[in-house]
Amino acid sequence: MKEAKAKLREIESKIKELESRGKPVPQSLLDEKARAEIDVYMSRYYEDAVELARLITEWSASLGEANGHRFVVCSGGGPGIMEAANKGAYKARGLSIGLNISLPYEQKPNQYITEELNFEFHYFFMRKFWFIYPAKALVIFPGGYGTLDELFEVLTLLQTRKIKKKMLVLIYGSEYWKKIVNFDAMVEYGVIDKDDLKLFRFVDTPIEAFEYLKNELTKHYL
Incomplete structure (x- = not known):
């Protein structure tokens, strides 16, 4: 976030300088500013x-190990939001898993994954499969094609009852997701049932997501 804000300030400074000198602001710079604002958001x-x-x-650690009930954060092992998930677990001095994928372009495992829990798939x-099979909950943050692929595969498996266990699906960032996917329109056009909307829940803050996960995981798995 600091880097994104710093870049935006730099661009805004350039624009102000041009305006103070009575010079036109190039469209390319305005486009750069718009992109930087999105990056900050x-x-x-x-x-x-x-x-x-x-x-x-931290909550998982507080449960103790006597009954074997512990929840471990798992991510795709790469940069961005994936890194953030592993970083949060690292800051809490806990274990975290990284399920990396080998790609034609370079994607290194992020530095916050527990070393012995870093795996790579072709x-x-x-x-x-290994994301879903051991999972008790899935939190979907804003992302692109890969994120959509994972989200809709899980929803399809839940809808068709191929997943029989209780799987919590939280979609994080309602403003973003409601622009990207119009679930209500899918109901309107009859391609999914209204009850299918109960397969997931929108959340918008870390504490909202955490409290829901804590309560539901306690109810179903502890």
């Missing part, structure tokens, strides 16, 4: 993911 999700992972990890389908 999106960067808050990184901080939120760090905080949520920290809260979950196939996406196998990676998704």
Whole structure:
């Protein structure tokens, strides 16, 4: 977030300088400013993911190990939001898992994954299996095609009851997601049932997400 804000301030400074000298501001610079504003807006999700992972990890540690009930944060192992999840667990001095994927372009595991819990997959389908099979909850932060792929596969498996266990699905950032996916329109056009909207829940703050997860995980798994 600091880097994104610093870049925006730098661009705004350039614009002010041009305006003070009575010179026109190039469209390219205005476009750069608009992009930087989006980056600042999106960067808050990184901080939120760090905080949520920290809260979950600290709560998990408080449960103790006597009954074997512990919850471990798992991410895709890469940068961005994936890194944020592992970082939050790291800040809480807990374990965290990274399920990396080998890609044509370089993607290194982030530095916050517990070393012995860092895994790399060649196939996406196998990676998704290990995301889902041991999971008790899924928190979907804003993302692109890969995130959508994972979200809709889980929702399909829940809808068709291929997943029989209780799986909590939280979609984080309602403003973003309601622009990206119009779930209500899917109901309107009859491609999903209204009850399918109960397969997930929108959340907008780390504490809201944490309290829901804590209560539901306690109810179903402790």
